[in-house]
Amino acid sequence: MTFRLKRLFSRSIADGPEVIAPVGPPSPRSVKRKMTLIVLAGTLALVGAISSAYYFAMKPVPLRIAVGPPNSDDVKVVQALVQAFSRDHNTVRLRPVLTEGATASAKALADGKVDLAIIRGDLDVPKNARAVATLRKNVAVLWVPPAAKGKKAAPKITKISQLSGRRIGVIGRTPANINLLNIILRQYGVDPAKVTKVQFSTTEVAEAVKDQKVDAFLAAGPVNSKITNDAITASSRDGGTPTFLTIDSAEAIAQNFPMYEAAEIPAGVFGGSPARPDDDLKTISFSHHIVARQGLSDATIAAFTRQLFAIRQQLITDFPLAAKIETPDTDKDAVIPVHPGAAAYVDGEEKTFLDRYSDYIWWSLMGLSAMGSAGAWFASYMKRDERNNNSTLRERLLDMLAIARHSESLEELDRMQAEADAILRDTLNCFEHGAIEEGSLTAFNIALEQFHNAVADRKALIGMIPPEPARLNRVQVA
Incomplete structure (x- = not known):
């Protein structure tokens, strides 16, 4: 609320206070409606953020796998895996990249053109290759x-x-x-x-x-x-x-x-x-x-390895070679170092969703807490003028309390009481807006009660004092 404070305090007490009304204060109902809309918008934004995070976390991850030569048993097994992963709506999907053979597949992995490759163990193994499974x-x-x-x-x-x-x-x-x-x-x-x-x-x-x-x-x-x-x-x-x-x-x-x-x-x-x-x-x-490119997400490779061995039994009927799929060698001196994701699956140390994202969740909660504190401070800072104005008006109310106890005019008391009503309206609006706390409202209520008591006592006292003789004579003459 904006009050014409300069005019309020520029007049002397002898001239009597001027009753000033607030200029266009918003109604509490309007403020509540705005706050409800803000809370609703914030809730929807939070739900949208959580939904988006879950969607991206659960979104199928496509992995390109190099395999060759065309029409070989390896290609047929990979094609069967592609269909099975898609049919079961698994989180990891395969995208075959046909090559001329194991040598070309290894080169594609070394060049970073694919994520997975089927290579021969007796050929030069790319330096960035990490074992996921033994195909046969x-x-x-x-x-x-x-x-x-x-x-x-x-x-x-x-x-x-x-x-x-x-x-x-x-x-x-x-x-x-x-x-x-x-x-x-x-x-x-x-x-x-x-x-x-x-x-x-x-x-x-x-x-x-x-x-x-x-x-x-x-x-x-x-x-x-x-x-x-x-x-x-x-x-x-x-x-x-x-x-x-x-x-x-x-x-x-x-x-x-x-x-x-x-x-x-x-x-x-x-x-x-x-x-x-x-x-x-x-x-x-x-x-x-089956090797994976070094640096590929541990969670992704662990999910792929889990899917591979879960689907293996379903493929044996059509592809007996699928029965030969084995877990990789997890020893430190293995010819091809095992991928950490595959090792986590083999050793039973695969991380759950909370294990993988607990740090992110914790830091997100800390960030939200910090943002909430910052938001509260900012809201309090934005309401400082309103709070200062209300504090000034409360001081004015206390001043009027002292004036009321010595006032000789019923008109002056009525004007001050009307001004107190305006101050009351402003204080209640400030409380609705959150500019002042309940403790401040209680203190104001005490001051207002004392003011009304002082005005009532003074009016009663003025009513008991007889009029001055000179004034009475003038009235009789008239």
Whole structure:
């Protein structure tokens, strides 16, 4: 409220006070309506902020995964995961990025073009790669096809050391298989330069055997790989039985090359009659890994790992290879360091929503508390003029209390009482606006009660005093 205070206090007490009314004070009902709207707007804003935070926290996170080559088993498994994650409305979704093979996938991860990749463990692992899961384990299979009927048989090959000067067919176009063969040959003292290597796809195996293009074959894949099984079947001429070459130095190779492990191929795993192979076969194995880019959110990778192993059982019927998915090696000396998010899932230390965001929630509450305190101070600061005006009017009321006790005029007392009513209206409005507290209102009420008592007593006293004689004579003369 704005009062013309200068006019109020410029007049002397002898001239009598002037009753001044406030200029356009807002009604308490209007103030309450505004405060209600402000509180409602603040509540809606808070609910909107919480809803937005929850939406962004629960919003599906798309991860790009590099996989190849096209039409491979890896691509089929990834496509099945994409469909399963989408169907179950999981928080992590996959976006396949097809590549030419594991080498290209590793490069895409190293360049930061994808978030996940399926790579071979025996290739150069990108420095920013962190293991999430082992997709499958692959074994190396070396075999010699049976001699064709009607043709002079070459000296029989029964050992890897006899491959010097021979032609070896490598199934698969990737250079990783050539590198694998060279490691095996060197372990047995065979100079890789003295061995002719021919790479071809599985569809070319039958033609290679028919034309006697190669003396032995190498295939790398899962134990139950259809590609390897088809290649062995195609190389078995006229029902003959191929000769499988055992890699009995597998443990030594694993010691020199940590990306490889010693493994065994069970007897009869490739079928046929007689069984192929006819006895357990020592060999080396390596893994295909699902790796994530270093720096990717721990919570995101933990969620992906959890989804992966939860959906694995559903995929086994259509994709038996899904049964081979294993948790990553969490040891500190692992060939590929494990991603912290995947390690948290494997070790059962995955953080909950409150664990991840408790610090943010705590700091948000502290911030809201600070903002509330600042807002209260600012509101009090904005009402300082109104509070000061009311304090001045309260002092005026106390002054009028002293004047009323000595006043000789009923008109003066009426004017002061009207002014006190205006001050009362202003005080109540200030209380409604929050400019003054309940304690100040109580103090004002005491002063106002004393003022009204003083006015009533003074009016009673003036009514008991007889009029002056001179004044009475003038009235009689008139």
